[in-house]
Amino acid sequence: MLRTEINELLTQTGPGTPMGDLFRRYWQPVLLAEELSANDCPPVRVKVLSERLIAFRDSEGRYGLMDEFCAHRGVSLWFGRNEEGGLRCPYHGWKYDYTGQAIEVPSEPETSNFCANVKLKSYPMIKRGDVLWAYLGDPDKRPPLPEWEFITVPEGQAYTSKRLQECNWLQALEGGIDSSHVTFLHSGSLDSDPLFKGSRGNAYNKGDLKPFFEVVDYEGGLLIGARRNAEEGHYYWRVTPWVLPNFTMVPPRGDHPMHGHFWVPIDDENCWAWSFDYHPTRPLTEAEAAAMRAGMGVHSANDENYRPLANKDNDYLMDREAQRRGETYSGIKGIALQDASLQESMGPIVDRTKERLVATDAGIIKARQKLRKAALALAQEGAEPVGNRTQDQKVRSVAIVLPADQSFVEGIGEAMVAKPGVPQTTV
């Protein structure tokens, strides 16, 4: 249970809010690279952390991310012409380069200094992996470029998608941290989804409905261990990192690619669920890639605006017969939408004064505490947020069987460190 003011602190990420300021200290995924697929291609509207921006790729391939609206009269630059090194407003021809700097105002004499004083708010945006990342904070505090393993593996080894989720980012993040629901909500999918099925771990998963959770601090955030019974004298541990503020992973299953998420606030009532899959040591197979593109695993089948085809307007295509037969536990098809449907059903911003947490929510509780502390420490003392160093980001989740008397932290050792060419630790 949270007090109202803490719930507001954690869920509000617009400009000037403590959580908003914290988010503005991290590179965040804002577009799939495919959305700006060529030089001079059409610009794309971006709403992130409650700011309305326009993204474009100029004639030389540089990415621009700036105020959506022309400095002159406020027209949306989405209607703009992306040409010859800049984005031109179609109303009176004002033109901006990728930094937001006005470079041509046709009505003004060329000899005037007018352009020099016109600059749109803009943010750096760079491509890493299949993702365009933006940094919306103070330029002097800009962290190193993102180093997550899924964006640094060789080409062909990763796949990334995004989908709209119509609720506050924290509801979505908490689903990513909380692996206790897998036993219930996703139980039907463990055996059927081509990107999940067939691992020995699934049997442990289904064999023990009362996992024990152990959550330990780690420099970038938390390590969340879920312990289930394995063979006599052994435990099956699923261990996953949460890195501040909004990176989570799912522990691996056999040789399947590993997967994880970013949960990026659009505004306070919507977020992007970013979902990635990658294998550290081999290319994705054609079958795997096809399943991902089809919306299986952690991905989803979406419309052209990346909104899931199964959504709240059609009750997520609820299938009561599939629910009754246990094909799907909730009647909703697909792991991603199983999560999204329930998280959205809580309302745009769930009232956490009414919740009733239990031991298996330990990860959620600790993550909220860390987020709150980090936001307040930044606001009050300017404390540097954690999670931006390369070593914070070079993490993996791990699935492992350990002797009953061994702590999981000791047991996984360096298995959670992402090392090029080294396979994941998985059961």
Place this chain on the structure above:
Amino acid sequence: MLRTEINELLTQTGPGTPMGDLFRRYWQPVLLAEELSANDCPPVRVKVLSERLIAFRDSEGRYGLMDEFCAHRGVSLWFGRNEEGGLRCPYHGWKYDYTGQAIEVPSEPETSNFCANVKLKSYPMIKRGDVLWAYLGDPDKRPPLPEWEFITVPEGQAYTSKRLQECNWLQALEGGIDSSHVTFLHSGSLDSDPLFKGSRGNAYNKGDLKPFFEVVDYEGGLLIGARRNAEEGHYYWRVTPWVLPNFTMVPPRGDHPMHGHFWVPIDDENCWAWSFDYHPTRPLTEAEAAAMRAGMGVHSANDENYRPLANKDNDYLMDREAQRRGETYSGIKGIALQDASLQESMGPIVDRTKERLVATDAGIIKARQKLRKAALALAQEGAEPVGNRTQDQKVRSVAIVLPADQSFVEGIGEAMVAKPGVPQTTV
């Protein structure tokens, strides 16, 4: 004309409001029995008196009506699995019985007392006739079960439907009380609707466009008499009861089944119009039942969510030619939608500071006064509301020709008392 504060008092029925507290002292229809048609069938969302609830029917046929949202993290139990004696949240498997009591929380040790302390807000819901009735008030004040004649006649003698009406409940109720509009709005339907046409009373109805209204107190509410000229020295009286807070009837026509309504607040801007038909002494004919199912009489043709197919989004399928020819007086087809269209056109909550009432509105004026007094008496003195006794509910409406010098109260005598096996008094 009402003062703003009285309009608010009468129209607001959420938790903690005076009218809301009054409504919470009565059994109210909340679902058609067909909506929970079998044990372990899918749960159904219910919004009533501004509360969001979930209704279900358990493995033993018991009805549950409780908070829509899981006590754990706030997921909607609409996604729940209705199985083995309870409704189970699909997120982490928390399970509730039909009283809202948690009966299983899988993550907790079976030996713990955890469940005992988790109980959702819940209300009794019972089946009477084709209707599921709920009581949302103080358990100690729970009135006897509903005894309306339409739910106690033998099977086959009644038909009940509901439709969404997109305005405040009081606008809808006032339409039910006000029989003066029949002469105008419904004039086209008296001759054509198979459930209305062919009675001698219709001729009186059309022959006197200036009915005189007499409204008298009666223990459960009001008796509203509309007097029109009949043969020399006689009056045609249409007399109908209003029982607090929201039960109205329509006086009978010949041997047609009698009909009436409940107007149940969903929230302050929407209500359910419940419509019933029944004959006290014989089964409905196949033709009558078919006409009712087809949306004739007081019923309507609806979509799968009980929203009329003719609604404000399509201007109620207004047919100006039918209006011009007088087939329908307003151009809208069907008695139910003729009422709904006009009541919705007043806006979600009509501003009664601007109205201009006349003598024929006497029933409306007195009903408002009684509602206001009952709500204030309950709030200030805890006064027991009227309308809950069996004798209050065993009422009928009456259509009768009386000598000009006889008062209608004297003239109808016991005709308004519902007695099993006794036919209605009708012309």
Place this chain on the structure above:
Amino acid sequence: MLRTEINELLTQTGPGTPMGDLFRRYWQPVLLAEELSANDCPPVRVKVLSERLIAFRDSEGRYGLMDEFCAHRGVSLWFGRNEEGGLRCPYHGWKYDYTGQAIEVPSEPETSNFCANVKLKSYPMIKRGDVLWAYLGDPDKRPPLPEWEFITVPEGQAYTSKRLQECNWLQALEGGIDSSHVTFLHSGSLDSDPLFKGSRGNAYNKGDLKPFFEVVDYEGGLLIGARRNAEEGHYYWRVTPWVLPNFTMVPPRGDHPMHGHFWVPIDDENCWAWSFDYHPTRPLTEAEAAAMRAGMGVHSANDENYRPLANKDNDYLMDREAQRRGETYSGIKGIALQDASLQESMGPIVDRTKERLVATDAGIIKARQKLRKAALALAQEGAEPVGNRTQDQKVRSVAIVLPADQSFVEGIGEAMVAKPGVPQTTV
């Protein structure tokens, strides 16, 4: 840049606002005559200056414009029966004449004086040209009937349309005043639109991307001159009047019909863009009329509610390839929607505290100043607004080539005065 309070002053036109009071001193177009095409035809809802009204045409052809809602219980008179000299509410038969006066209340004795005291708020509405004009202000201050040339030319010489624009009226007006955007936004259409192409002026237009603007006061509002280079020693002047509060014209091109607009507030976030075309001395050709009906020139292709088929819900059918090829500068087809799309993209009411105006915005700046002064002078001193005299309205826009040393005011002489039978001055 405007201060917030000035932006609010200029954009709010509801009852009791300074700009609303100013608008209420002018005849305004409210319906196309075709919308009330016959005596006793269906009534039409009108929302103007944030007032909800009903318009009808009675059995004798008189136009009524009055409160949409019945004085009795607030039912929308859109459902009314328009018959025998009045509009009758279908609920209880109350009937109103074209002045809003109740003329029949069936429930009341005919001998009573009841009707005499029931009168709906109503406004005079008259037909001039193809337009129904209404005056919503103080009857004692009613100005002479509108005398714009497009409504006084002989039949067959004019065409008028209207379209919904989903933003504040001032954004739309400012587009009409600002001719500097033509060079950019509409550049693709000058050569292709059958109602624009083929004039010598278009070559001047395209040959000089840095027009110089000169804005001079004139009794009814402003004269806005745009000067571009023509042949050696000459300038091409496009001169257009703005008449308070919301009349603008477009300078002519060759022998094409002239065109102009009214921008009429519906409420503060929507307006009607009225668009007219007329030729002072000859009938429109069949080809011209067909092009106008098809939505070319300043018109648009609309649905049955006069909302453009290309609208914000479908991104105005943006065609990026047409944008890239330069067929259309912004990718949106048609001059009207090119304007509307950008003006709507600014938001329902653009925040003018953020704009950055330049020399070519001189017309906009002066028009705002005049509007503000007129509204304040009316509010504070009751000063009579300008623009209502016949000579204020008998104006034309002009396109002319003048020697470089001649002022445009001197050069156009009487060319901007509309005189029956005299051709426009055009290049």
